[in-house]
Amino acid sequence: MDKQYNVVLVGCGHMGAAHMDDIYYRENINVEGVVDLNPEKAKFFARKYGAKSWSTNYQNYLKDKNVDIVIIATYPSSHLKMLRDCIAAGKHVLCEKPIATDLKEGREFVKLVKHAKTKVLVGHILRHNKTYQTVAKMIQDGAIGSPIIMRMAQNHHTMDWNKYLALIKETSPIIDCGVHYIDVMRWFTGAEVINVSGIGLRTEADVPEDKYNYGLITLTLSDGSVAYYEAGWGNTIAADNLKEFVGPKGRIRIIYKKDRATHQEEGDLIEFYRYPEKTYEMINLDSNRKPTYDQLSCLIDMIENDTQASPSIDDVYTAFEIAVAADEKIKNEYSKVNHIALV
Template sequence: MNLMTKKYGVMLIGCGHIGEEHIADIYFRDNIRIEAVVDQNEARARLFAAKYRARQAAVDYRTLLDDPAIDIVIIATYADTHLDILRDCLQAGKHVLCEKPLTPDLASGLAFYRLVKQASSKVLIAHILRHNRSYQKIAELIQSGAIGRLRLMRMVQNHHAKDWPRYQRLMADCPPVVDCGVHYIDVMQWVTGAQVREVSGMGCRIDPDAVRDNYGMIQLQLDNGCIGYYEAGWSRSLAAQNLKEFIGETGRISLTLRDNRADNREEGDLLTVYHQGSGEYQTLNLPSKYKDMYAQLCRLIEMIEQDEPGNPTIDEAFSAFYVAIEAEQAILTGQPRQVSYRRFLQAELDPLAATATGLKGKPSL
């Protein structure tokens, strides 16, 4: 990382769970100044201003968009607010770090994608696992052939939902299989360098008062022949579970996050690489930070200062979002979905070219 010495003025919108993870990791950094914190709940905005030494607190971000001291806006509100806030911030010339998922549905997600593509400022989507050292190591091991040709990815991310009202609000926008799924679909496409081409799935409502199905499992086929599954639920009945395993023709990589280790937690995450030929295990200890919010923000600063691409790029983030939304459709209809985000975008953004090349029109919105 070779960043210039400019100090960036940051405004955080959304002083909730993920907003606090952002600000707690950046407010004391040499190249960051917390200019403003915003929440529709005034008490939370004031609390964050006092705790993280923000110059201003507000309930409406629009009152601050003219402030030239604000260079970067972090959008950490609900998915159904992202598009409007992004539009306002870009119109005001601000750079943006926006939480995932892009939006709650495909039509508004496409509008978000268009705005980013046309923007003169930089926008990074907060796919935090891209900035996690353990996932970076997994990608490196797979791509260097450490376990031979990758065949299967097994991923489970179940939450025992203690803070039920918060989960209910998140689920008003998206089911867990979309909200969390965008992270893991992105990981699958990132580590393989392949694209999902078919998705199927099943889901159910575990808690009777859940605002929608609060559990889903999806199966994905990638265009390199690899398959994967992902399971996500937020329920007061589910046990928290976090399985991440990558299986290749000559071995296997398993990730045990620091918090799930039986011992030596203070030393970080544990990667176990099993080599089928020798029967040997190699263990790698990685002092990784699960959500490295500062590294993520520094990526946005690199985009600003050095015109670097996003990590993920908007196309990579949109692609994971598109597959997640299609996965929800597969669950709702009980039918597998053939997916190609490139084909979808081509049909949406350039329908004439799509007709000329024989594409058969748009997938359902």
């Protein structure tokens, strides 16, 4: 049997659950502990995922020599301090994105990773998603030609508004989700983003006036490709998920298993249209949308074989830097508008 790794989860929220759902039962994983500031959440996770113990203080586990890996699934404002503490304690780290709330902390995060004696992987889960890996290869192999148009939207109709509001107070939807798709744009094309702009709006009265809950950014890449990414969270925003890539030789659209009208048992659908043949190919992939065990396995491979992170910390920072630049442009434009009172 493979070496068993003792793992501690810090943050018993939505992403903490996504991690645990796919890793807790694996033969090479032992959930040593779970941590949350809310003791009831920590207790619940400990029972649900068979953790040996729970705590409200992650530092209690850093003293434990049996702990190998710490998964940081907390709000971004806590990432830098937790990373620093984990590295100092000799722990390997899987940290959720975004890496920080501003560029200064982001640069410090990257510096820590590059000088760490332990291994650190930032959770860009789409890099480990088989559907996205397949589409990346198709585009890189010239399936739809170049340059391409990338159309992406990830809007949430919020059923737990307070959860989203708490995150908005830390970071914008464009940064929190946008780092994923900016990374995808660079990964699929192999090109660099050379221009970014954006718009945003506050449609909820309790969103702070210097924040926004809806944003749309447009990007130009060095190979001539163009893209937009739309992200909105709100009580009146409709849920929407669009991932489409259009080129001179065809078009590719990703339809998640959960969004398929029929044949959900076939997994994700990659709809591939060829031109000038004017033919369609439907590719079914049984892909886990959030393959957190595959992601954790990447970190374990880094530990055991000194392999490279996917994505690299430089790619992580580049996506973060572009997202922050887009966020700043939105805020600068938004501040020029006379705000209309929300009623």
